Amino acid sequence: MTKNCHNxxxxxxxxxxxxxxxxxxxNHMAKVLSKEIYGKLRSKSTPSGFTVDDVIQTGVDNPGxxxxxxxxxxxxxxxxxxxxxxxxxPIISDRHGGYKPTDKHKTDLNFENLKGGDDLDPNYVLSxxxxxxxxxxxxxxxxxxxRGERRAIQNLSIEALSSLEGEFKGKYYPLDGMTDAxxxxxxxxxxxxxxxxxxxxxxxxxxxxxxxxxxIWHNDNKTFLVWVNEEDHLRVIxxxxxxxxxxxxxxxxxxxxxxxxxxxxxxxxxxxxxxLGYILTCxxxxxxxxxxxxxxxxxxxxxxxxxxEILTRLRLQKRGTGGVDTASVGGVxxxxxxxxxxxxxxxQVQLVVDGVKLMVEMEKKLEKGESIDGMIPAQK
Amino acid sequence: xxIQGHHNMRILDTHQVSISTLPVRVYVSTIHKSSTKPCFCxxxxxxxxxxxxxxxxxxxxxxxxxxxxxxxxxxxxxxxGTAGFLLSENSSLAAEAKKKxxxxxxxxxxxxxxxNCMASALTPAIYAKLRDKVTPNNWTLDQCIQTGVDNPGxxxxxxxxxxxxxxxxxxxxxxxxxPVIKDRHNGYDPRVxxxxxxxxxxxxxHGMFDENYVLSxxxxxxxxxxxxxxxPACSRAExxxxxxxxxxxxxxxxxxxxxxxxxxxxxxxxExxxxxxxxxxxxxxxxxxxxxxxxxxxxxxxxxIWHNNDKTFLIWVNEEDHTRVIxxxxxxxxxxxxxxxCNGLKQVEHLIQERGWEFMWNxxLGYVLTCxxxxxxxxxxxxxxxxxxxxxxxxxxKILDNLRLQKRGTGGVDTAATGDTxDISNLDRLxxxxxxxxxxxxxGVNYLIECEKRLEKGQDIKIPSPIVQFRK
Numbered sequence: 001m002t003k004n005c006h007n008x009x010x011x012x013x014x015x016x017x018x019x020x021x022x023x024x025x026x027n028h029m030a031k032v033l034s035k036e037i038y039g040k041l042r043s044k045s046t047p048s049g050f051t052v053d054d055v056i057q058t059g060v061d062n063p064g065x066x067x068x069x070x071x072x073x074x075x076x077x078x079x080x081x082x083x084x085x086x087x088x089x090p091i092i093s094d095r096h097g098g099y100k101p102t103d104k105h106k107t108d109l110n111f112e113n114l115k116g117g118d119d120l121d122p123n124y125v126l127s128x129x130x131x132x133x134x135x136x137x138x139x140x141x142x143x144x145x146x147r148g149e150r151r152a153i154q155n156l157s158i159e160a161l162s163s164l165e166g167e168f169k170g171k172y173y174p175l176d177g178m179t180d181a182x183x184x185x186x187x188x189x190x191x192x193x194x195x196x197x198x199x200x201x202x203x204x205x206x207x208x209x210x211x212x213x214x215x216i217w218h219n220d221n222k223t224f225l226v227w228v229n230e231e232d233h234l235r236v237i238x239x240x241x242x243x244x245x246x247x248x249x250x251x252x253x254x255x256x257x258x259x260x261x262x263x264x265x266x267x268x269x270x271x272x273x274x275x276l277g278y279i280l281t282c283x284x285x286x287x288x289x290x291x292x293x294x295x296x297x298x299x300x301x302x303x304x305x306x307x308x309e310i311l312t313r314l315r316l317q318k319r320g321t322g323g324v325d326t327a328s329v330g331g332v333x334x335x336x337x338x339x340x341x342x343x344x345x346x347x348q349v350q351l352v353v354d355g356v357k358l359m360v361e362m363e364k365k366l367e368k369g370e371s372i373d374g375m376i377p378a379q380k
Numbered sequence: 381x382x383i384q385g386h387h388n389m390r391i392l393d394t395h396q397v398s399i400s401t402l403p404v405r406v407y408v409s410t411i412h413k414s415s416t417k418p419c420f421c422x423x424x425x426x427x428x429x430x431x432x433x434x435x436x437x438x439x440x441x442x443x444x445x446x447x448x449x450x451x452x453x454x455x456x457x458x459x460x461g462t463a464g465f466l467l468s469e470n471s472s473l474a475a476e477a478k479k480k481x482x483x484x485x486x487x488x489x490x491x492x493x494x495x496n497c498m499a500s501a502l503t504p505a506i507y508a509k510l511r512d513k514v515t516p517n518n519w520t521l522d523q524c525i526q527t528g529v530d531n532p533g534x535x536x537x538x539x540x541x542x543x544x545x546x547x548x549x550x551x552x553x554x555x556x557x558x559p560v561i562k563d564r565h566n567g568y569d570p571r572v573x574x575x576x577x578x579x580x581x582x583x584x585x586h587g588m589f590d591e592n593y594v595l596s597x598x599x600x601x602x603x604x605x606x607x608x609x610x611x612p613a614c615s616r617a618e619x620x621x622x623x624x625x626x627x628x629x630x631x632x633x634x635x636x637x638x639x640x641x642x643x644x645x646x647x648x649x650x651e652x653x654x655x656x657x658x659x660x661x662x663x664x665x666x667x668x669x670x671x672x673x674x675x676x677x678x679x680x681x682x683x684x685i686w687h688n689n690d691k692t693f694l695i696w697v698n699e700e701d702h703t704r705v706i707x708x709x710x711x712x713x714x715x716x717x718x719x720x721x722c723n724g725l726k727q728v729e730h731l732i733q734e735r736g737w738e739f740m741w742n743x744x745l746g747y748v749l750t751c752x753x754x755x756x757x758x759x760x761x762x763x764x765x766x767x768x769x770x771x772x773x774x775x776x777x778k779i780l781d782n783l784r785l786q787k788r789g790t791g792g793v794d795t796a797a798t799g800d801t802x803d804i805s806n807l808d809r810l811x812x813x814x815x816x817x818x819x820x821x822x823x824g825v826n827y828l829i830e831c832e833k834r835l836e837k838g839q840d841i842k843i844p845s846p847i848v849q850f851r852k
Binding site for chain 2: 057149207212
């Protein structure tokens with residue numbers, strides 16, 4: 001059943017008594033949540049019973065890092081972004097480069113609009129990947145949903161994915177119910193996701209009832225993968241070895257659109273609006289929810305004094321090859337788009353394709369002992 | 381406003397859906413009042429969210445039914461006067477509506493791999509009966525059981541698997557808690573039995589142990605402040621109120637009980653180090669048994685440690701219970717430890733009563749605490765005792781069982797013993813009074829020491845007969 005809000009009961013205490021102590025905190029929520037805003041929002045709840053305390057719990061419990069700004073709040077349903085806009089709009093603006101409450105987000109999943117991307121040098125670019133998330137209308141989100149809802153989401157997802165054909169034909173592996181052999185294969189393929197251990201997620205209630213109604217679907221070719229009921233209703237991933245980002249993006253767009261059609265037929269389309277684009281659990285993933293990236297060998301460039309500057313100007317970010325919060329191994333970096341909201345899918349993948357191409361050329365120059373000063377790009 | 385009808389109907393639209401075999405109940409009702417527009421929702425009740433393929437098929441029919449067009453046809457068929465009705469299919473369902481759309485069977489947890497008291501007791505029928513109830517503080521059954529769902533348990537250790545969010549949880553969800561209590565507390569039946577409370581330490585006999593064997597003595601319990609929600613449920617304001625009430629009361633203690641409060645969030649580095657050295661400092665819970673029960677929220681807000689200047693009486697504020705009260709000393713004077721325990725508790729109770737507060741207590745369950753395992757006395761009286769020979773004897777476990785004692789490592793619960801020193805304490809909490817349990821511990825430890833001495837002299841030992849469970 002829906003998480004109870006305990007809210008009317010709390011209203012008998014004063015704002016001062018309920019307001020969280022955020023003096024040692026460093027996250028977007030703590031920066032924005034003044035006592036005034038808290039006072040204004042604490043009497044509200046979304047139709048499904050999500051309250052401002054539910055939104056901020058993860059940020060209260062995780063003060064953050066002195067250098068890394070986490071978001072510190074989550075949505076419990078589509079309406080959270082509306083009911084708690086006084087809190088979430090400034091956070092969204094802070095996180096997404098000044099995005100205003102009146103701005104409109106552009107969605108473009110037409111892969112033919114991508115220029116190039118099929119010629120990244122495979123001597124440097126080891127693998128290419130595009131991921132996003134999707135939330136299904138009519139259900140509350142992972143921090144809030146009940147077991148019944150989560151199971152309904154799983155059932156709908158299985159139905160949609162099982163109907164895919166051709167290059168998308170595949171199989172669903174429920175987390176609780178796969179054989180040992182299947183589990184080992186999924187681990188070997190680097191597909192298996194585990195129960196979240198990060199307190200950022202567990203404090204937001206996303207690991208409840210694990211592993212009930214969680215699972216992994218992938219196509220027979222192992223190039224298109226869907227996670228069900230992890231941090232979002234769906235996480236959709238297209239990937240392959242080598243540098244053909246164009247092909248990865250084509251498969252991504254085609255697959256997504258096929259899946260969306262099927263959900264729409266069941267009158268459970270994806271959560272989307274023209275201001276925030278695709279609605280996901282974490283405000284950091286609004287807009288496209290897209291992270292398009294490559295694993296690329298840049299041993300010389302990565303030690304160059306201007307590496308960070310180049311990345312910033314190209315609107316890219318680096319991660320270790322284990323993903324978020326890991327270190328790089330052997331000069332190989334995960335390079336992906338930094339933006340999510342305010343530019344389209346095509347725009348963001350284009351930035352990755354163009355940026356990585358340039359950085360590979362820089363790497364080659366540095367290998368020859370030549371300077372790259374003339375190649376430093378302007379801010380995109 | 382509700383219109384209810386039972387129909388077997390055929391509906392044809394562009395999808396050519398036929399639901400003649402599907403019995404449907406059609407509800408038309410208002411949405412939750414916090415919605416921003418006035419509109420009506422049509423719900424069709426069907427257990428589509430379950431696992432089996434037949435339900436999945438119904439799910440497809442169901443979801444097709446919920447489209448605007450079908451609804452209009454349905455409503456027209458009902459003659460319900462559909463003009464002006466808007467369908468809000470696109471928003472999350474209001475909490476009330478969800479209860480109807482998701483029957484209890486769709487939410488019943490999968491407990492097939494679970495081994496805890498909650499999983500043993502929670503039948504689908506009990507879940508269905510209790511799911512939609514709330515305590516006066518809006519606490520639900522799902523919240524009580526979340527920790528047990530998230531922690532399936534250990535094949536050998538049976539955890540409890542549920543917590544109370546407030547005093548009323550034990551009443552509103554009695555159909556779950558009563559069998560859990562019975563399971564955990566040796567058949568104690570809260571429906572018919574009464575729990576005795578006795579904090580008169582003068583009744584304890586032979587409470588001075590041989591200090592060649594007993595290194596330290598300790599008694600702990602918990603107390604909850606009536607009228608405030610328990611750690612799984614409390615808001616920040618409630619937690620801060622607990623802290624205020626308790627710290628104000630403790631400031632009134634005098635003599636050998638006079639002491640000082642250290643707030644977890646505000647203590648200096650030096651104070652922190654001292655508390656660590658004294659083995660007093662408690663940390664943010666990491667055990668998923670506690671974190672999944674929402675007890676670590678807002679850490680370290682309103683958490684702290686109070687202790688007297690002599691460092692023999694210690695209170696934890698807002699850890700796993702509102703308060704945990706501990707009396708301890710080096711050496712074997714358990715009688716004095718228990719005297720200070722009772723005296724301190726009585727004084728604190730008096731001090732909070734002066735301000736209009738009281739502890740949660742009733743004659744069914746004794747002192748009410750967060751975890752059902754701590755109901756009754758909430759008391760664990762124990763010693764650190766050296767038993768090098770006895771601990772290697774094959775009869776050791778049986779002797780402990782019959783004496784109603786348990787052994788732990790010297791790091792506390794879930795730790796291993798170092799060398800030959802064990803933490804020995806009472807097993808039981810509910811159904812016997814504090815005096816009875818401490819006397820049992822005293823008699824039991826004296827017996828163990830006797831056994832150890834006999835083994836030292838090469839003499840044989842006997843397994844004692846088992847102690848009777850409850851006063852009949």
